[in-house]
Amino acid sequence: MASFREFSRTESWGSEAWKALCKVRETTPLVQCITNFVSMDIMANSLLAAGASPAMVHAIEEILEFTSLSSALCINIGTLSPDWIFSMKAAAIRANECQKPWVLDPVGVGATRFRTEKCIELINLKPCVIRGNASEIMAVVGASIAPTKGVDSTRSSTDALEAAKELARAAQTVVAVSGAVDLVTDGKRVLGVSNGVALMQRITATGCAVTALIAAFVSVNPNRVLESTAIALALFGLAGELGAEKASGPASLRMHLIDALHMLDEASVMNRVRIAQL
Amino acid sequence: MASFREFSRTESWGSEAWKALCKVRETTPLVQCITNFVSMDIMANSLLAAGASPAMVHAIEEILEFTSLSSALCINIGTLSPDWIFSMKAAAIRANECQKPWVLDPVGVGATRFRTEKCIELINLKPCVIRGNASEIMAVVGASIAPTKGVDSTRSSTDALEAAKELARAAQTVVAVSGAVDLVTDGKRVLGVSNGVALMQRITATGCAVTALIAAFVSVNPNRVLESTAIALALFGLAGELGAEKASGPASLRMHLIDALHMLDEASVMNRVRIAQL
Amino acid sequence: MASFREFSRTESWGSEAWKALCKVRETTPLVQCITNFVSMDIMANSLLAAGASPAMVHAIEEILEFTSLSSALCINIGTLSPDWIFSMKAAAIRANECQKPWVLDPVGVGATRFRTEKCIELINLKPCVIRGNASEIMAVVGASIAPTKGVDSTRSSTDALEAAKELARAAQTVVAVSGAVDLVTDGKRVLGVSNGVALMQRITATGCAVTALIAAFVSVNPNRVLESTAIALALFGLAGELGAEKASGPASLRMHLIDALHMLDEASVMNRVRIAQL
Numbered sequence: 001m002a003s004f005r006e007f008s009r010t011e012s013w014g015s016e017a018w019k020a021l022c023k024v025r026e027t028t029p030l031v032q033c034i035t036n037f038v039s040m041d042i043m044a045n046s047l048l049a050a051g052a053s054p055a056m057v058h059a060i061e062e063i064l065e066f067t068s069l070s071s072a073l074c075i076n077i078g079t080l081s082p083d084w085i086f087s088m089k090a091a092a093i094r095a096n097e098c099q100k101p102w103v104l105d106p107v108g109v110g111a112t113r114f115r116t117e118k119c120i121e122l123i124n125l126k127p128c129v130i131r132g133n134a135s136e137i138m139a140v141v142g143a144s145i146a147p148t149k150g151v152d153s154t155r156s157s158t159d160a161l162e163a164a165k166e167l168a169r170a171a172q173t174v175v176a177v178s179g180a181v182d183l184v185t186d187g188k189r190v191l192g193v194s195n196g197v198a199l200m201q202r203i204t205a206t207g208c209a210v211t212a213l214i215a216a217f218v219s220v221n222p223n224r225v226l227e228s229t230a231i232a233l234a235l236f237g238l239a240g241e242l243g244a245e246k247a248s249g250p251a252s253l254r255m256h257l258i259d260a261l262h263m264l265d266e267a268s269v270m271n272r273v274r275i276a277q278l
Numbered sequence: 279m280a281s282f283r284e285f286s287r288t289e290s291w292g293s294e295a296w297k298a299l300c301k302v303r304e305t306t307p308l309v310q311c312i313t314n315f316v317s318m319d320i321m322a323n324s325l326l327a328a329g330a331s332p333a334m335v336h337a338i339e340e341i342l343e344f345t346s347l348s349s350a351l352c353i354n355i356g357t358l359s360p361d362w363i364f365s366m367k368a369a370a371i372r373a374n375e376c377q378k379p380w381v382l383d384p385v386g387v388g389a390t391r392f393r394t395e396k397c398i399e400l401i402n403l404k405p406c407v408i409r410g411n412a413s414e415i416m417a418v419v420g421a422s423i424a425p426t427k428g429v430d431s432t433r434s435s436t437d438a439l440e441a442a443k444e445l446a447r448a449a450q451t452v453v454a455v456s457g458a459v460d461l462v463t464d465g466k467r468v469l470g471v472s473n474g475v476a477l478m479q480r481i482t483a484t485g486c487a488v489t490a491l492i493a494a495f496v497s498v499n500p501n502r503v504l505e506s507t508a509i510a511l512a513l514f515g516l517a518g519e520l521g522a523e524k525a526s527g528p529a530s531l532r533m534h535l536i537d538a539l540h541m542l543d544e545a546s547v548m549n550r551v552r553i554a555q556l
Numbered sequence: 557m558a559s560f561r562e563f564s565r566t567e568s569w570g571s572e573a574w575k576a577l578c579k580v581r582e583t584t585p586l587v588q589c590i591t592n593f594v595s596m597d598i599m600a601n602s603l604l605a606a607g608a609s610p611a612m613v614h615a616i617e618e619i620l621e622f623t624s625l626s627s628a629l630c631i632n633i634g635t636l637s638p639d640w641i642f643s644m645k646a647a648a649i650r651a652n653e654c655q656k657p658w659v660l661d662p663v664g665v666g667a668t669r670f671r672t673e674k675c676i677e678l679i680n681l682k683p684c685v686i687r688g689n690a691s692e693i694m695a696v697v698g699a700s701i702a703p704t705k706g707v708d709s710t711r712s713s714t715d716a717l718e719a720a721k722e723l724a725r726a727a728q729t730v731v732a733v734s735g736a737v738d739l740v741t742d743g744k745r746v747l748g749v750s751n752g753v754a755l756m757q758r759i760t761a762t763g764c765a766v767t768a769l770i771a772a773f774v775s776v777n778p779n780r781v782l783e784s785t786a787i788a789l790a791l792f793g794l795a796g797e798l799g800a801e802k803a804s805g806p807a808s809l810r811m812h813l814i815d816a817l818h819m820l821d822e823a824s825v826m827n828r829v830r831i832a833q834l
Binding site: 037040041044045048049054055056057058059061062065066069254255256257258259260262263 | 592634635758
């Protein structure tokens, strides 16, 4: 594990993060989200606050055309059902055909056989990033025997690092494990992100929202998937830290986090993004 | 009706409520919610703020396994459709098999024949608690000839007390009627809860959210269904009172309510929970 | 285009707006919403804050009865799918049969052939108001060759004025085009509304929410469709202006906007509603 010092300010990460945020704001990437019902409001508002343009479109009749128009695709299996899974797969295939990045949030995978099976089928369609909590990532690789409890993590992210690397190599993708320190790996390199506050876990769908941000950030720097994933996690976490300075509970944190994401300035990003190669 | 004095502080109710809240926070019961689309965000955030773990899972393919994993089940018919009703019934049956408590929120029952019919079918699957407003409870028992107007109550909760008792006896369940004073009955005993502020009615889905809290609280004290229902109503109402001290309208009340629910401390609960046997 | 001075206070518009708001608050019109998943929370809360009663009901089994009970109907195609479109059409037909006003929000029309086709089919069912952004209105009339980018406007509202007039005449409806200045036309007369702040565009589904408010306001003054549409836009925009005085980003603006809508008083409405005949 990285010591705390290793997350100290490094000009290069702050600078890359700021440039990436400016690029999102300037180009307003259109992020198609096929996501769970609980997450839609915070996901759309987080994308807007970051400068991207959200579009929740799930009808199979629209996938062929709409996914082609989109800059990136975010698939989240939280409230999955067979018809939505069908659209998710069609969209993932279309995104690949159009060389648009797509990211997967395997919410609650491991809780039921159906969910696990559908998640594996989606991973076989080659997402460029998979982001989950430690339990979810471990469930995906079968590293965990115990089923996940609901949608919250019962494992630490470091426990899941080996599983994440294994998954990244097997699926040829980037895997992000959210936790006190977020871990991002392509199977070889590992980045750690230590932005964020614990109270964010008491707001529903913050994990879902940051996965959508990852889609936006990867779309503007498609050759820097590992780095863009870490940057999206860091900026969302930083917005959480800034929001926490004003918050007095999870609901006010949610509000201040989104405000802070919208207002992020160069000084905050340069000084407070905490990413380190582990 | 109880006079206002009867709701004055009683050490025993405050103490039971505080112990129940601590138990929810310590055991983080997993509450499966098959609920309307409007309510999902506030329901998930209210459960998290109370210390429980929400999971919105409705696919029939997952019910058998997921309902078994859950600590409790909350069914809400707000935006019902035939496929969701099918899953609701399967989940209710599974909850009964696994001896997990399930609660029903009969949103808008009485407005259409379909809604009323499906609601009655669900009640035949033996929920341990039914929570609605006065119009809804009266519609369920056929005590009301006039159809409900939308999803807001047009009757006072005291009008519905006799209907509630009748329903509780017929369905062998606990019935809660929300209103200026919430009434909770098992057909014999009646508890009144006078926490809450009127402005909460101008926030969508607060009733739905408190029904999910009832599921969480019953799950940690399954032998005290009547009392747990009253306690969940009282704590949510108390959070509304505390939130109202800082709010300047319904949207800020919503935020401060959830913050207050998360921050509830022993002194507030002991001194301000207002439950009385009527 | 109207000069800024033309939007200065005119006693008559302020007075009509205040009377309309009082009428909504007194009669609490029941607005049935068949709308996209992203918008449901803010739409329900906006209707409640304005004094109306929201009901999200989409099951085909309920349409015949429920649309008859409702005061108005709001149809929004944001997250459309074939089964929902089927219910939308049934509800539109039923609303017409019962002489209840129905309004259409053609979210993202032009983005896919399916969406455009279904939107045109809905317009053939004679909504009394269509509200969209400039790109959407231009897509509807085929005035735009470029597909819309996501759900945000890429055209100014004035560009769309001619398209709006054409659509209003062809469909015998009122068309509202949201923008820095909202334009409302019945094909002959044109009203401009200059209330609102730019930051509202960074909150998801504010456009959807104001379309539902239009339904509420038209329902209480069914012979003043053009004026009621402008008034709903003006009052929502005014709430945004008042909210912006306290906000420090899009999420706090959302909260303060809804609070302000709930608290709107005669002085603010009389002095600050900015509607002008163009």
